[in-house]
Amino acid sequence: MLSYRHHFHAGNVSDVFKHAVLTRLLVALGRKDKPYQVLDTHAGIGLYDLDHPWSRKTEEWRKGIGRIFDRPGAPALLQPYLDAVLAENPDGQLRHYPGSPRIARRLMRATDRLVLCELNKDDCAALKAVFSGARHTAIHNQDGFQSLRAFLPPKERRGLTFVDAAFDQADEFGRIVRAAKEAHARFATGMVALWYPLMAPSAMEAFARSLRAAGLPKTLQLELSVHPENFSDHIRGSGMIVINPPFGLEREAAPLLEWLWQALSPEGRGGTRCEWLVQE
């Protein structure tokens, strides 16, 4: 059963964090001339109207992109992300928020291929409408976990697999660990990014243990939280596991996350993490 609809959450703290990191991965891929593939296994609808009743119901974006959009002093590392948001709001008024497919396509070159999977039929139709006529962009109404088998390795032998699961089912942590293993087994040199919500510390330790035991290559763990560890009302923040991260990501991520945290946690709660989960 698919209950999750991203429109309720678009532009929130987790989106800002995950999309800011995503842009750094894409900037790095774009440094070499050779084309690459991005496989976005859980794509969503691509573009969100923050005035839609579902966004208005939660207003989660106000504590996310709402705190970043006009904030002075953003580091240059954040500019590709801010440019992607600004591109959807050319009059400078924040109304639309781009999802990962839209952000990726913006940073990708014409020859780079974007493969999008979205299991929800209505969301997939909306995604197709957003990308109508877009070149080198394929959209599939299929299970993102199964798509690893269909689309990896890419013919370009370069690329990023982004697994942004909905976490609306039991054992989603187990599923993303299995996805990481499968993506790596099929495409050993590929970059993989897994998003996850920050849950109870014991659950997070078990997740880290299972990733360490998975036989993965160099893996960086990034996190940003805006609530303390014992916060249980809703998620306190989120993280991204980056397998085969681009050279220098750990140096970029620390100041980038610090700036984001200062902006997103005016009360000074939570914090950031940038650590090797698996060293070379």
Ligand SMILES: C[S@@+](CC[C@H](N)C(=O)[O-])C[C@H]1O[C@@H](n2cnc3c(N)ncnc32)[C@H](O)[C@@H]1O
């Ligand atoms: C967190 S949202 C994705 C947001 C998107 N990646 C972004 O950053 O803009 C998760 C999406 O996965 C979809 N979904 C849930 N289970 C799925 C599955 N097994 N395969 C593919 N998509 C799935 C949901 O309908 C939802 O749109």
